Amino acid sequence: MPTKKRSEQEPQPKYRAIADYLREGILNGTFPEGRPVPSEDKLAELFKVTRPTVRQGIAELRASGLVEVMAGRGAFVRSLHSRPSLTRPRGVRRTADGQYVDADGISWTDVETPTATRTDAPLALAELLRIPPGEPMFTYDVLQTADAGRLRQLHRTYVPFSVLAGTKYEEKAPPPAPALFSALAELGHELTFTEHVRTRMPLPDQAKALHLGEGVPVFQLLRVATGNDSRPLALEELHLPGSDLDLIYDMQP
Template sequence: MGEIQRPGALYQQVAAEIRSGISAGEYAPGAPLPSEAQLIDRYRVSRPTVRKAIAALRAEGLIEVIHGKGSYVRAVPAPAVTIERTITRSGKNFRTGHHAWQRVEAPTIYRTTTTATTGPLLELAEGEALFAVDRLLSDPDTETRALHRVLIPFATAAETEQRVLVPFATAAETEQLGKAPDTEPERIYAIFTAAGHKLTWDETVGARMPLPDERAALQIPDATPILHATLVTLGTDRRPLILEELRTSADRAQLAYRNLARAYESTGDLSRAITLHEQALTDQQQVLGEEHPSTLTARTNLARAYESAGDLSRAIPLYEQTLTESVRLLGDDHLSTLTARTNLARAYESAGDLSRAIPLYEQTLTESVRLLGDDHPHDAHRAR
């Protein structure tokens, strides 16, 4: 870094030099930058030029200015909180990943209309009437804040600052929501389910700079983006029922999408894993049908959980059904069929029924060699 070369906006050149120093590691995260006087002397520019350069870097989020101390390279800390976005169900009860977050203030309920953005997500025209419920929530452990917006046919929302927008058209089938649009989302899911809906969810996540009111409510520093998650609850025939928007600071929180059943399996909690796998299979059968590939996967997951729990009497029929459906839908030489045949063979072997296991292993080996070659990793099962 040396004297600035003219022509060009001097403050931009100074900012570029400091930015390069940060990228090269000359200034580590959390380290102070040289003082104004040092920067003036180094680059032989005026004090206003240095201040404009610092302001530009601050706006980019590269540095932070601490009153009375100076400018520091902004550290990139690990997120303070992980928000689980998986919605779980136990019997008639639903739970979101931020159910334990606390209200910072009372929710605000009002009427509004769909916009060019929210209307298509709810399959409504722009200008359709909605109920709205805004909530500002805080994580009790980290004090991280979030804003949550829900757009629903007459329902309400959530837990971080949450805004719920509810189309009036849906209130007719869920009268309770029309009377109490500030109903919590988990309760809304239960109401829809009791009304006969088979719920599924679609979610997209983006990042953007916050609006002034969002920045103030979330208490986030300058030049910090927010995460903006948009979750649509879909009912029978994938009809949109509600839309929820979760907004939180991108440097304080991260969103997690996990297969909770698999997580329970990994910790040895097979009873809860099996319950979730059973529910998943039922949902896939009802929403997508018996022949959908996702239903085959859900059936295999449940069979594997039963097998892990030592319940082969329930695992084997599921493996048999999966193999039958895979052969019929995908063909006898499809890789998914080879896997299904191997799973069934392994289950037979575990049950001590070698007379049925061995022919399946032999057939799988023959098909695998023919399709993939003699040295493909998929042939590892030949050691059986």
């Protein structure tokens, strides 16, 4: 099928033209760090568009980290050295009563009670858990919120059936993480954790659940809990909004 000539191609969307205009101004110093970009009304008049179209263009720059939007004040050029609005130390620690908690200390609330379902291990997760692809697993899915709903994350727990063989959980589902880790410790496991961090664009249902604007990526964290003999026992999958979030890891020498 022949390709269109440039003159016959669809014109650039207005919101993208706005994003390109602001991006060029930020990079060449027309709009300095810490200063506001032109208001929505001025951009709407300049490009002959509605304010929602302007917001869509600004959302592209916000997703790429060039601007930050302050409620009631407008969009400002971000400093390359400014701190993010949320910093989350990563890691797992054990409390005096034997419970496992995240190092960031955030108290999460499940939007709905997580229910165990049976799933078969896909190849990528099977490799991390060192089990055959297709092995059955207990899986929990839950949307979690904190800080009166301002913070949101998607949390999934995987536990292979083979890990539970010969234990009291052979015939019943274990609890989801983090209570799962205390249950594994009670079975005699000394736990260690490894976390894999990736970024990607969210699926539509993930963007909706996390209240993400267009073009905002997510952090995908895969945390493997390892027990005795370096055997992987369980895996947590977390999806976190990738905008204005700093993840910090304590690296021991």
